[in-house]
Amino acid sequence: MTEMLGKYELRQVLGKGAMGTVYEGYDPIIDRRVAIKTVKLPDAEDVEAQEELARFKREAQAAGRLSHPNIVGVFDYGETPEIAYIVMEFVDGTTLKHVLDKGERFGVPEIVRLMEGLMAGLQYSHGRGVVHRDIKPANIMLTQAGEVKIADFGIARIESSSMTQAGTMLGTPSYMSPEQFMGQTVDARTDLYSSGVMLYQLLTGEKPFEGGLTAIMHKVLHTEPPPPSALSVSVTPALDAVVRKAMAKRPEDRFAAASDFALALREAAEAKTAAVESFGLGAEDFGDAEATMVAPRRPSAPSAPTPPPAPAPVPKKNGPSPAVLGGAAVLVLAVLGGGGYALFGGHKQAAPSPASPPAPAVAQAPAPVAPKPAPAPALTPAQLQARYSATLGALP
Structure with a gap:
């Protein structure tokens, strides 16, 4: 017998967490595969669980107003006496975290393509007043065709919402911005910081800051990570500059918008590609970390040919003639x-x-x-x- 949740069929479990389960579902009315995310309804006295439910509803409210190719779509929200559920677009693929955890690496052109998809989704989201606040590889879905889709708006901040107040620290430590650690009100630039952290990880295979919560917090607030070019020979100083700006400690020093981030990354990558393909240059040729344009090497003057040796003289008793x-x-x-x-x-x-x-x-x-x-x-x-x-x- 098929298990039903509202009008939806539950076909198989896709994943389980501490608060709920994600199913592959099916909408028989419009013949569509869906993903259904569920959480148990908490007791009224359980303050923490009530906050989790409020966050769950906020995900539906945030993502429900967004319709973009690079954002996992939300179709429906519902409750039963025992659970609440969100019906979402079914993504036939995996997470970026799963790919990275397997040790797979991407070339710079592919990294640029992935980041451009992320920036396109964030530009759209930010333009409609939604800040994700938890950008990380686990929340980036990759379809079978390689498309990027942003998922899990569970702690998203909605400009018109009063549910998220300053003083609350939410996020994943390795990807959190300084203002998130300090409990300050965040805006779109916190998503750009987290995206910069993710770009660093894609370029190097490592997170910029590691350790426990206290250690990461101290590093995020007070130290700078090694430039990506120090960890990967494929990274140029021009790409270092993009990461450095995205991860600036002060929000006003970062890119003003996701589209600016994408443009700077594209120009930095194209500068490298042009240098390698046209002039045979490598990372050592990018002297200025802020520059994204490369001039060709000045050709050296051709060497003068050495004259051919003279015919060997015939020795005589009294010496050479x-x-x-x-x-x-x-x-x-x-x-x-x-x-x-x-x-x-x-x-x-x-x-x-x-x-x-x-x-x-x-x-x-x-x-x-x-x-x-x-x-x-x-x-x-x-x-x-x-x-x-x-x-x-x-x-x-």
Whole structure:
């Protein structure tokens, strides 16, 4: 016999928690699969349970006013004498937390795509006065097609609601903003902080702050985490800058809107992609962490080709002939002049070369294509003789 809850069929249990159960359900009237989240109705004297029920109703009220591709839709709310339930869109997929817990990692382009889906949902939600306040991987659903859907508005703050007051600390510690820890009234920028924490985790595989509640609270309020680029070679300083701004301690230092966050992330990622694909650059080429544009490397001056060696001279009893000595001297001096410029990359002026003697009967190499250094001053006869003698002494 099929178990019913109102007009809905209960097909199987999808998950259980301390306060209730989530079922896969079916609406036979409109032929639609649904997810049904239930909680037990508390005793009137149980203040904590009554607050949980109020939070449960607030989820239905918050998500019920939102209709967006990146937000899990809420279709219905109902109560029986024993339980209250919310009927939601059935998401055929898993949570981002489940994927991360398995140790799976995403490339930067995929991270950008996931974050853009999240930002689109938050931009829509914030524009209608709903702040989620518990953005984390466990509340991000991934469909089989890879779409992002924000779930669980159970502690959402609704601008027109007086149910959530300042002084109440709600959220998940690792993803909570400083103002949440201090019990201050929050706005849309607290969701952007939590999204920055999630971006950090996607880029590095680690949360920026770990430990117990007290340790995390102290770190969130007083310390800065290592930049993501210190933990992952695929992260550029431009991406570091996006995370740093999203996770700024003061709300006014963060992005003003989810759309601004998405745009900055896209530009930072495209700067990296353009550098890698067009110029062969890597993370070390992003010198300024605030910059999102990369200039190509300036090509270095081409090295001058080394002249081919002269034909080997035929030794004679009385030593090399003057013609061969002259040719060898010309080649040595050419290496000292043109070759020296190539060895030092064209950044320093080559050492002065003596004026060339009359061309010997040996084929000369073509003139180098590299830029010529400034002309050297003419040598005195004594200097020329000393240079020529040193060259002869160096020959075998």
